[in-house]
Amino acid sequence: MTSLTIINPATGEPVDHVPNHSVEQCLDAVASAHDAFHTWRATAPRVRGEILRRAYEIMVAEQDRLAALMVRENGKVLSDARAEIVYAAEFFRWFSEEAVRIDGDMRRAPNGTNWLAVTREPVGVALCITPWNFPAAMATRKIGPALAAGCTVVLKAASETPLSAYAVAEILERAGLPRGVLHVVTPDPPAQAVQAMLATGVVRKLSFTGSTRVGALLLAQAAEKIVNCSMELGGNAPFIVCEDADVDAAVDGAMLAKMRNGGAACTAANRFYVHSRVHDEFVDKFTARMASLTLGNGLEPTTTLGPLVSAAQQQRVASLVERAVSQGAHLACGGTMSAPPMHGYAATVLTGVQHTDDIVQEEIFGPVAPIISIDDIEGSLGLFNGVAHGLVSYLFTRDAGRGMRLSHALESGMVGLNRGLVSDPAAPFGGVKASGLGREGAHEGLLAFCETKYISTEW
Ligand code: NAD
Numbered sequence: 001m002t003s004l005t006i007i008n009p010a011t012g013e014p015v016d017h018v019p020n021h022s023v024e025q026c027l028d029a030v031a032s033a034h035d036a037f038h039t040w041r042a043t044a045p046r047v048r049g050e051i052l053r054r055a056y057e058i059m060v061a062e063q064d065r066l067a068a069l070m071v072r073e074n075g076k077v078l079s080d081a082r083a084e085i086v087y088a089a090e091f092f093r094w095f096s097e098e099a100v101r102i103d104g105d106m107r108r109a110p111n112g113t114n115w116l117a118v119t120r121e122p123v124g125v126a127l128c129i130t131p132w133n134f135p136a137a138m139a140t141r142k143i144g145p146a147l148a149a150g151c152t153v154v155l156k157a158a159s160e161t162p163l164s165a166y167a168v169a170e171i172l173e174r175a176g177l178p179r180g181v182l183h184v185v186t187p188d189p190p191a192q193a194v195q196a197m198l199a200t201g202v203v204r205k206l207s208f209t210g211s212t213r214v215g216a217l218l219l220a221q222a223a224e225k226i227v228n229c230s231m232e233l234g235g236n237a238p239f240i241v242c243e244d245a246d247v248d249a250a251v252d253g254a255m256l257a258k259m260r261n262g263g264a265a266c267t268a269a270n271r272f273y274v275h276s277r278v279h280d281e282f283v284d285k286f287t288a289r290m291a292s293l294t295l296g297n298g299l300e301p302t303t304t305l306g307p308l309v310s311a312a313q314q315q316r317v318a319s320l321v322e323r324a325v326s327q328g329a330h331l332a333c334g335g336t337m338s339a340p341p342m343h344g345y346a347a348t349v350l351t352g353v354q355h356t357d358d359i360v361q362e363e364i365f366g367p368v369a370p371i372i373s374i375d376d377i378e379g380s381l382g383l384f385n386g387v388a389h390g391l392v393s394y395l396f397t398r399d400a401g402r403g404m405r406l407s408h409a410l411e412s413g414m415v416g417l418n419r420g421l422v423s424d425p426a427a428p429f430g431g432v433k434a435s436g437l438g439r440e441g442a443h444e445g446l447l448a449f450c451e452t453k454y455i456s457t458e459w
Contacts, residue, residue: 001025004188006163009075009307010297012341016073018162021185026154026193027200029183033125033152034202036180041122041150048148049099052092054175059089059168066136066167068299073161074135075307075343077298080261087423088136088168091441094425095144098446102149114458120450122150123228124204127197129156129190129218131210132309133264133365135164138232141425141440142207143168143182149449151205152181154197159188160309194218201225205449208232209266212389212434230438230448232266232430234363235391237412238384239269242377243277245396246418250278251285253420254369257394259293259347260421262306263367264313266435267392267414267422271353271360272371273380279373283332283351290347290369291333297342307344308366314343317366324350324359324370334368355383363389377406385411391431392422413439 003017021029040048059066067081074081104119128142139155146153157165162184169184187193197203198221206222208215209232222229239257241250257269274282298306308314318337325331334348345366353360353370360370374380384393392414397403407415413431414422423429428439438448 004159004162004186006073006161008072009309009343010299016163018166018186021187021193023187023193023196026185026187026197029154029185030125030127030197030200030202032180033154033183036178037122037125037152040152040178040181043150045099045102045148048150049096051172051176052096052099052144052147055172055177056089056092056096058171058175059085059092062171063089066164069167070135070161070164071298071306073163074132075298075309076261076264077303077306080306081298084134084137087425088134088140090425091137091140091144094441095148095446098145098443099148101443102446102450114456117455117457119453119455120149120447121453123449123451124151125202126151126153126205126207126449127156127194127203128153129194129206129208129210130158130165132158132160133261133266135161136168138209139165139168141429141445142209143172145440145445146205146207146449147177147181149446151449154183154185154203156185156187156190156194159186159190162186195221198222198225198227203227206230207448215436228451230440231436232440233391233434233436234389235266235268235431235435236270236361236363236387236389237267237392237394238410239272239394240377240384240396240406241272241274241278241282242395242397242399242402243275244398244402245278246398247278247281247285249418250282250396251289253394253396253416253418254286255289256420257416258369259290259305259367262308264308264365268365269369269394269420270364271355272369273374273383274371275377276373276375279371283349283371286369287332287349290349293347293367295338295344295346305344305347305367307338307342309343311340311343313365314345317345317364317368320359320362320364321348321350321368324353324357327354327357329353329357329359329370355386361387381406381409388434389431390433391435392416394420
């Protein structure tokens with residue numbers, strides 16, 4: 001078996017090796033998960049919940065080790081990595097509690113002759129595919145509900161950052177998860193193995209988090225066997241500051257919404273629309289905060305912004321900024337790359353941006369904030385909604401009624417109303433339009449791994 005070398009994006013040095021699984025090995029994992037399904041689905045919900053609860057406790061107890069591992073494979077700063085480990089563990093805690101709340105109901109047939117029993121059954125073998133930007137949380141957000149529902153799992157972790165996924169699997173094993181219930185595979189390149197796994201007909205659920213391009217490709221492949229799909233895809237979040245907003249709160253929210261994970265988040269604020277009456281104050285305060293960030297190795301205590309995950313990603317961000325400047329934008333701060341081997345890009349603010357600029361239309365996935373000045377918030381809904389994606393929107397206003405009216409009108413699965421952070425294991429996370437299908441987290445996240453069964457009864 002060949003292996004994959006995992007590289008530290010801050011130093012260019014190898015961190016570790018993982019197996020580069022062949023197509024046959026991936027198919028063996030699916031077959032083993034299928035064998036395990038029959039016993040796992042029959043396990044008492046309380047037993048499944050307690051394994052998840054123990055895994056939560058181990059992750060929290062070992063957060064320092066897990067966070068340091070994540071920094072080495074992903075590059076994010078240590079405080080972001082620690083926050084992600086706790087967030088990731090919380091999915092195990094939440095779904096340990098959901099495991100014992102898989103309900104059904106009994107309905108009377110309208111003609112009164114009999115009863116309709118409605119139950120929830122685990123879908124079956126779930127193929128879960130995760131990206132590199134949240135290497136632990138995207139894995140636990142899928143594994144947690146899948147195991148709680150009684151599904152078995154094959155997790156295809158991102159080739160750039162598989163170490164956190166392997167660490168989570170090892171913790172679940174220590175927490176008592178029976179062998180065969182969860183497999184981590186890392187075929188690279190992944191396309192052939194994923195297609196082969198979907199083609200078996202044994203995989204009954206595909207839960208994917210990643211780019212819209214790959215999501216669309218996998219939906220087409222899953223259609224062949226009518227596989228149940230959940231898709232958490234790309235974002236292009238507007239960050240809207242009304243003229244009546246608390247500007248300091250908006251700046252705090254902007255730092256969170258833009259800079260969590262160094263901007264490499266699907267929920268990252270991608271385009272800022274600021275009312276002209278508060279534009280200059282917002283730009284001055286936000287630029288000062290952005291310019292104060294220190295780019296460096298995420299393990300150094302003085303670092304507040306880590307590198308991007310790869311040289312390719314660094315080049316992509318740099319070229320988006322160059323194009324915006326050539327299209328007339330002004331650099332309020334940043335715009336520089338760090339020297340190799342670090343793939344860093346400085347925290348950057350661009351003003352004078354146009355809605356039609358590439359940097360507004362594309363997902364940046366880096367620490368760059370393009371700002372557009374507007375004169376009429378309600379009249380600009382067409383701009384806020386005028387992109388292909390619809391994951392999350394951020395909105396700052398002191399008027400609660402206005403905030404709720406605008407929230408309803410925004411075409412996104414989630415809205416941060418006077419908040420720069422929406423992620424919460426207890427909340428239904430997901431997008432509309434090109435941002436995906438289905439929800440993760442909350443009770444909805446559990447139902448995504450269940451089929452509804454109806455039994456027509458007579459007695
Ligand atoms: P990606 O689509 O390139 O890769 C995601 C996963 O799919 C990886 O495991 C990758 O190895 C695998 N993959 C890639 N090509 C494949 C193919 N042809 N067949 C099968 N599998 C394949 O995305 P990425 O660059 O790793 O992650 C960034 C993207 O993920 C961004 O667009 C971001 O917005 C999105 N994302 C979305 C959410 C969400 O919840 N909506 C969360 C995090 C990231």
